[in-house]
């Protein structure tokens with residue numbers, strides 16, 4: 001059965017450009033409930049660990065440098081079939097390919113500076129949620 005929660009990160013491009021509020025509003029309009037949120041600035045060990053799955057890819061170094069370049073905003077989001085629903089709401093990795101009305105179509109600058117991250121499976125969602133949030137954080141919103 002698909003899980004009910006997933007992780008989004010409003011990335012440093014969108015957070016730094018004052019788009020966090022608009023993105024959260026769009027996610028809520030898409031039916032997601034905010035279950036936890038933080039503002040964090042990643043350092044190398046965290047950025048490297050978070051994107052470890054991509055460590056052999058040519059874009060790993062620029063991706064981690066970008067994710068450390070400013071504050072970002074991890075969010076735990078709840079909805080039925082959360083992982084697929086969020087990926088649908090944010091659109092394709094490359095904003096030029098993203099559907100109209102999606103977060104990336106509206107707010108991403110490029111494939112590299114693409115405004116938002118979303119977990120790609122239920123298993124990764126749980127791992128990524130635990131990366132940023134404790135049990136106490138997750139209990140707060142019920």
Ligand code: CMP
Pocket residue numbers: 054059063093111112113114116117118
């Ligand atoms: P994200 O959903 O955070 O997961 C991996 C990220 O790598 C992706 O979003 C992009 O921002 C970034 N990235 C940079 N270059 C590429 C690329 N060529 N293909 C896929 N992802 C890329």
